[in-house]
Structures are given as C-alpha cells and as structure tokens.
Amino acid sequence: MSDSDTIFALSSGAPPAALAVIRISGTQAGVVLRAMAGKLPAPRHASLRTLCDPESGGELDRALLLWFPGPASATGEDLAELHLHGGRAVVRAVERVLAAQPGVRLAEPGEFTRRAFQHGRIDLAEAEGLSDLLFAETEWQRQSAMALASGRFSRCVEGWREQVLMLSALVEAELDFSDEDDVASDSVRRLEQGAGSLMTEMDAALARPPAERLREGIRIVIAGPPNSGKSTLLNRLAERDAAIVSDIAGTTRDLIEVPVAFGGVPFLLTDTAGLREDSGDAIEAIGIERAAAAIARADLVLWLGAEGEGPLHPRLWEIDARLDLAERAAKRKPLLRLSARTGENIGALVDRLIALAADMLPPMGEAALNRRQAALITACRDALHALEDCGDLLIAAEHLRNARRSLDALLGHTHTEDMLDALFGRFCIGK
C-alpha cells in the first residue's frame, strides 16, 4: 500500500439504496474522471454525465458528478464524487472499472481521513471526532461527535496548553533570570493558582461520561436463570427476532448483542446464557462465564430471576416480565411489571431507560472523551497536581514539561506511525 496511489471507496451505506456515492481521492482522480465522463465538471458544481468504461466504451450509469480540486478538498487532494444509482450491479461495475485504472485502488479503512490528517485538513482530535461521527447512528452520538470534529475540543485543549505554557514561562523566568530583580516575586502563588484552575477545568472534562458509552451504547444486560424469558424481552425491545427463543432451558449459549436506539439514545442490549450453577454442558458453561463478565461490564442489569437472587451489580432492576402468566411466582416489589410476550408495559421500561440515559451520557452537544483522551488529560492533570508541595523549581519545571507533553499528544504532536495506524485503522472504509 502506498500513499501515492489514488484511492476510491463507496462512501454511502451498503447497496441496494436509492443512491450510492463513490469518492475518488488522489493525483489520478481527475484523469479517471475525464476517462469515464469526458471533460471535468466545473469545480464544486454538480453536473449530470454518462459514465462509461474507458476500455470498452460501455455505458455504466447516468450519474451526478462533483469535482473538488486539491488542496481545498476534504482530503487535501484532488477529489471526485460519483453519485450513482444505488443498485448493487451498478456499484459493482463502477468499482471494477475504477480498480482497473492505473494507479488507482480500493481505499484501506480510514484512509480518506488519514489523508485529510496528513495534508493538514484536520488535526488528530478532529480526526478522532470524525471517526466517531462515522459510527454515530443516533442524534445524541452525532452531536457529541460534531463537538469534536468541529474543533471545539481542540480549541479547549489549545487553551489549556497555552495556560500550561504560561505557567512554564513563570517557572523558567524564575530559574534563568531570578538574579535579575525585574522578575516578579509572586510566581509561586501564581503558579499554584494557575495550576489549580486548570485542574478544575480538566476534572470537569474528565467527570463527563466517556465516549465509549456514547459510541457503543449504554450496556444493558438481561439476566436471569434459564428459561426466564430473557430472549423474549430482548426481541421485544429490539423489535425483531435476534435471539432464538424456545422453551428448552439453555437455548442461548453465547452472548447476543443488539444495538438499539430509544429517543435518540444508543443502547446495547445483551442477552446472556441463563445463569445456572449445575450445567453439565461445557459450551453452555463458557456461555455462563461470558454472561458473568458481561454483567460486570454492564451499565444496567435487568434481572428476570427470583426476587433478590440477582447478581451483585450497582444498578440492577428487578423486572417481573411475565405479566401474561397468571400462575407465575410474581415478584413482591419489582421496579416494573410487564409482559415481554404481549408487549404490555414495555413502553414504561423504555421511558425508564431513556431517563436513565440522561444521567449516564454526556450532555447532548458536549464533546465526550474517549479512553485515550481521558488518559492523557489525566496524565496532564496529575503532572499539575504534582506541582503542589514541590519545593524544587526544577522539578516543577519538569512536571510542567510533562503536562505540556500530554496535551501535545492529545492534539497529535507525537508522531509515531504506530499511533496513527492504530487510530486510522478504526475507520470504516470510504471516508
């Protein structure tokens, strides 16, 4: 794989669909466009053209074309967009013709964004935001990703960086010029104040719920003994038959995860193997083990088993899910009574889940930090914290240098290739 290749990929969702958008980026984009559509369209104006296979002359599709000459394009390179009719056959035919052009190949995952980053169109924090934006399926996720992608978060970190630089300057002045009487004498007090207010800001950012929860959804594990109706409830919530439902105990042997959205909030529903101690089946035993792990990671456990016998978890809701069975052993004080089978009272559960989300997700439109970002801000914060009771100005300067380095890393000022590869490898193809 070379960065000098021209790349293309389907940027819209999987066909069939009404439309399919293919993007082409790189030095050959213009050549390819001319070969397939005659002359180049006017930059940044949509024009309707017939696309042909340059080799056979065969007509491929009647398409809307957009032409963005670099460097003022999303990737910083020459960029073309083909808005095709969204049938599978059309998309496949165009992809085949593109791949046959010299110097042109299918893009690697995240390669469009990587090029945008390399050409200085976006910084690292923006790139990460963009990645989240691509994954964003719900309104809540989209707004949070926008806060990152629009650079609001970068500006905030830049601001911190500037303040840390100011504090460094204070210390350095004291170190290098203290023998000159013009250096202010209240620098220690100013250092403490400055570090204190920075830590407060960082703590506030760190206290916000993490981005992973926003991207992956609030984790809800449905748990209970075998045959307690877990899969039925999952299917009811997901409104499709994701889990096999039968009345044979132990039917669900592995975890079944279904992402759903209620009211613009992402949730990840997990159905687990029934928790029973005496399973003779090795595969089912593994499933039970995984269920225990899923419960440990869960944000919420919906417990369908006997009252008070659920797993230890800080947020466990007792649910009586068999309102339709008159002869059941009804729970005395469940949070909710509902029927997974008939759907009775499911709306009340959904409302409760949405209300819970308001506490567990970052406020809409605020940048949510992912684990890497949170770790770096924590490192910066800890370096600032170490300034307290630090009698040696030299060591104070070293702490400040480390604080600065953490922020630099946050904005991508470290430049090891591994980090970039790891980061860009997360991107779905075509953006």
Add this chain to the structure above:
Amino acid sequence: MGAVMSTTRTTDHDVIVIGGGHAGCEAAAAAARMGARVALISFTRDAIGAMSCNPAIGGLGKGHLVREVDAFDGLIGRAADAAAIHYRMLNRSKGSAVQGPRVQADRVLYKRAIQSMLGALPTLAIVEGEAVALDLGENGRVQGVILADGASISAPAVILATGTFLGGRLFRGEEIVEGGRTGEAAATRLAEQMYAAGLPMARLKTGTPPRIDGRTIDWAVLEEQASDSEPWTMSPLTPGRQVPQIFCAITRTTAQTHDIIRANLHRSPLFSGAIGAQGPRYCPSIEDKIHRFGDRDGHQVFLEPEGLDTHLVYPNGISTSLPADVQHDFVRSMRGLEAAEIVVPGYAVEYDHIDPRALDHWLELRAMPGIFCAGQINGTTGYEEAAAQGLIAGIGAASAVLGRERPVLDRANSYMAVMIDDLVLQGVTEPYRMLTARAEYRLRLRANNASDRLTAIAMQAGCVGGERAAWFEARQAAKRQTIKALQQSVTGHSLAGHGVAVKADGTRQSLYEWLRFPAVSLEQLSPMIGEIAGLDDDLAAEIEEDARYAPYLERQEAELRDLRANERIMLAGDMDYRAIVGLSNEMVERLEAARPETLAEAARVRGITPAALAAILVHARRRAA
C-alpha cells in the same frame, strides 16, 4: 554529516582557523588536541584570547557550556580560573541543574592563560596577518586562505571565527563608525567574498555599557558583593583560587537616571531608526528597559572590576548607544557614581551574521563544504556560546580531515548540542544566548556532571590530554566505588539511629534510594559506606543529585527512545518540500532553510505541525521505496 575529505597531507595544514577570539581559540585547540596540524590566523599575536566585552565568564546556562567545553579538555574553564578575581555561583538556592557558575576575569591574565595553553600544543601554529580571502579551488571547494601580504596557506578545512567583522557598524549617539570592535580594523575584504557566495545573511545588534574609572567610584556607600567563600572552580582541574579575590558592588538607576534617558531617547540610534536590527530581549539596553518597563523605579547595576592591574570598571546592566554626554550625565545620577568618570563610552554594534540554518550539526556550511563557522558569525552572543561552537567546529573539521568518527552529541547529553541543534534548525531572530530553559533534559544536564556526561566521549574522540584523562579515570573509579557502597539496603529505623531525619520504621531500601529524600545527604551516610578515596564534595553533590533525580530520568527514558527512533528516520538533503502537498509556504521555507537530516529534527523545526510531519514521513518513505 558533512562531506568526506581527503586525508592526504600535501597541504600546509589540516585546519586553518581565522580569528583568535573565544571560538577561534577553542576551535584551533580542539583540532590540535586531536592531532590535526592547525594554523590560527589573527591580526596580531597579542590579540589572541582577548575579551572584547564584559570580562565575566559563566552564568546561568553559560556556566554549563563552560563546564562542557572543559569536559572536552577545552581552554575556557581553566583560563577563567587562572584569571578569576571574583567567583559567584548564581541560583545557589536552587538545584545544581540550574546553578550558574560565574567568574569575573582579569583581561590580561585571561589572555595570558589562553596564549600559554595554545603555545603548549605542538601541532598548532599561530600566523599573524589578515586573512583577506578564501582560496577556492576550481570546483569551488576551499583549499586554503590568502593573506593580505599575498601569501597563501593551504588546508582542506577552514573555520571562520571572525566575530562581528561582517558588515560591522558602530553607533554612539549620532556617530556612526564602520568596523567591528573599537579601535580594530574590520575584515571587510573577506566579508565581500562571503557576500558573493550568496549565503543567507541577516543583521543583528549588540551593545556595551560605558567603562568607568574605578578610582572615581565611591565604593564605601555601595552594597558590596564578595567573592564566594566556597572554593569551587570553573574547571575541576584547577586546584582552588589562583589569584587574589576582589569584591564587586551594586548600585541602582534612579528616577533622575530615567528622566535623563527619557529626555534623550530621540538621540539614541535605537529610537531614531538608525539601527534596524534586532537586539537581544534578555539583555536590553538601558534605554530599552526604561522605554519598555517605564513603571519600574530602578534597575540593578553591577559594578564589576575588569582586573587586578586596571582601574576600569564594567557597569553591568546599562549597555547603551546614547551620545557620550548623555552617558556621562546618567551615570552620575546613580549612587556611588556621582563623580564617576567614563573612560570609554558605551556603544551599539550592528553586524551581519550567517543564517546558521545554512550549517550542518558540525557547523559546516552545506553550500561550501570544508568551511566551518563558529561564534558570533552564526548569530550568537557570549564568550561561552562562542567557545562551545569553536570546540564543535574544531572537532568537526579535524574529524573530517583525519578521517575519524565524530562523537555523538545530542539534546539529551549536552547544552552544546542543544545550542547547535537550535541554531541549525531554528535559526536566530535575536542574538542567541544559552538559557537552561532551552534544554528539555535539563535534569540530566547539570553543570556539576559535565565530566560524567562528556569526558568519556571526548576521550574516545581523541580530544583529551593525559592530565585530564588521569583525573577522570580516578574520579569515575571513586564514583563507581561510592555507588557500589550505596547498594547496601537498610531500614528507616537503622538510618534514624544514625541521626538521619527519616521515618524510623521498617521500610527497607538501598542507601542510594534513601538518597532520593531531600533530608538525606551523602555525608550523613558516610559512617555506613566508610572512607572512599577521591570522594570529594563535588562528586558527593553529583551522586546525591543523580539519586535525587533518578525517578524523573527513568520517566524520560521512554521519551528518549521515541526521539531516537525518529532520529533514525533520515531525510534526504535534496528533499523537495514543495512537492509535499499540505505544507504551508511558511513551513516549506523553514524546512528548506534548515534542511533537517532526520524526522526528529524536522519535528523540532518551528511551526511544523503533526500533520505536516506525517506528510513529510510519508514522502520520505515513498522516496526510499
């Protein structure tokens, strides 16, 4: 680094050094210590080793440079000791990583010490004369130097250490004089040749204060500053104080001083527009200070005697280019100086320097292989900065001619490398002065561990004489022995029993680890480690700080590994930065001027963003593929 040179010894010399200031002397001596045949050209033999400005050596950051040059067996540290009439350790209250050893030196004694050390080098010849031109061969490569009397001397490497002799202009009030220092001819014909070569040039300014007759100062009313009583020296090879110590004094500018200066600002070439070049922000002229910090009611002025046999006093802190009559009036407005007589008025000098980004890391001009530049010609200020560059250029030139491996110097092992790296990658916008803040790895670059960091490297480069080598071996042996003795582990309880202020509990760790606590000193541990020959106060202080900073240095290791990985990614010297999409014009210009040799260097060029760096990396990889 630099071109390979032929090692045939058909030339008169291996290395020619033009200029006998701090850079030139150090360059000539370093090359000669390595065994190169060196010619040092100076207008007069007597001018060699002259201190043209403030007779002080060392200070914050600068003291580190002196100790590092000394660790390479250089001249400046020992010459400073031989001439020191006043010792002062700046920043004494802070960690030794930022302490600044500084001395006042007697000009005459200093010059004598330098000349005597140069005289002791068997392969070094001093040539009196004016170098008027470089002798460039048909291929444009330097092959020697032509003197004013028409004689030419040949060598495959020439080091230019000509100070401010390029396009120098002297300003004192409305007076303007062409030339370098007062009373000396400027080497303008050589300068013409440098201009003709089309090297990138820029202009800077610097200034000096008036010199005062010490007999007209009322010392009795002034606050005295005595020489330090602790017997430290600039070079560890110097056995204590060499000459009688005298005191300095402190006075202050007054409201009246400021009024006089303010009323005459229009007569200063700095404010009339006659001087356009940038002066140093960290060492402004007194008229700048008063103009920019108008709210201050006074500025400190240090009165520093220039020697034992002279009455001249250097008033540090009032460099000026105001007319002589204004200087006279404002000097007399200060306490103790009411009747002071000015012997030589202060002046400002504006001069051209070579943009140091045209140099490689051994100070060789990329466009003119074989020509090295050191000192003020590269846009720096200060004796110490000049001396360190001289040492580097001398080693660089001698290694090339003698076909030797050059020593490895980097930002993590020396201030010298920090300075060179800053110069050749960033260039200068004001006269470059060393500051400890410039060094990222300051905790390991201490003034008191320069030998530990550098002397072994210097010995390997063949740059160290027998006396220092013997001293160094003995010291390292004592250090190893001490550290070994410190490996025994003891409990807090048992330490407290020896009267050490630690928590008397069962915590058990090695004595070396206990040394990390500020309350624990090596002296307190001596009953436990026994008598160790050669463990003196300096070595004890070094070991204590090694232990103290060890946790921080360990943390830096990961960072240094990353840095060194990027140092291994080479960038071609002819890399076409304009072909890299996404670099701004500003970035392209800076990269073209600095021509970084590695990705790590490119990362240090100002304004190079991570995105730009990624693009450069990709481009470099593509070329290599």
